[in-house]
Amino acid sequence: KNEVEQSPQNLTAQEGEFITINCSYSVGISALHWLQQHPGGGIVSLFMLSSGKKKHGRLIATINIQEKHSSLHITASHPRDSAVYICAILPNRDDKIIFGKGTRLHILP
């Protein structure tokens, strides 16, 4: 069983829709990262969370440490949000980072 599970694997939505991507993990963590990988391959760090909620523009990330779950929300989605979104955890046990397999998001105009 993977230590980091993302859902859905693929998501297609219309422009303007509210998007939610979920990340569940099975171990205690000291931090969780959300990354965005553009169609060209470049990877950008969106958020680093250890508790609560963070907001940047139309992106919101939340984490519930007790439930071992994080969500990434996109409000008023736009075709330029089309990308692969990747959740990654830093377990308490060591300094290795473990990635989810990503959620491929496609926003239709």
Next chain:
Amino acid sequence: EAQVTQNPRYLITVTGKKLTVTCSQNMNHEYMSWYRQDPGLGLRQIYYSMNVEVTDKGDVPEGYKVSRKEKRNFPLILESPSPNQTSLYFCASSFSLAGVGEQYFGPGTRLTVT
């Protein structure tokens, strides 16, 4: 401009021919890491370094070596590349992975081993 650079960006080589992929960051970051990305498997950590002269294995270190002689550089060495090392490689750096931990990624190196 704050950045992580990798070279080369693309490389086609043959089995057994030693190669080095360079990685350099200009942000004085302590933490640096190498990842490989494969279809269906996602990103996996190869090696990481908490600081100069401190390196540790990630999840898939076999067939790779690294060194951290200077804070800014973290080269990835394939002593005897094999076709199963054909992949997209990313270098990344951050102050740390927890706390102030935003990761900065290099542009990627696409390696093909024939």
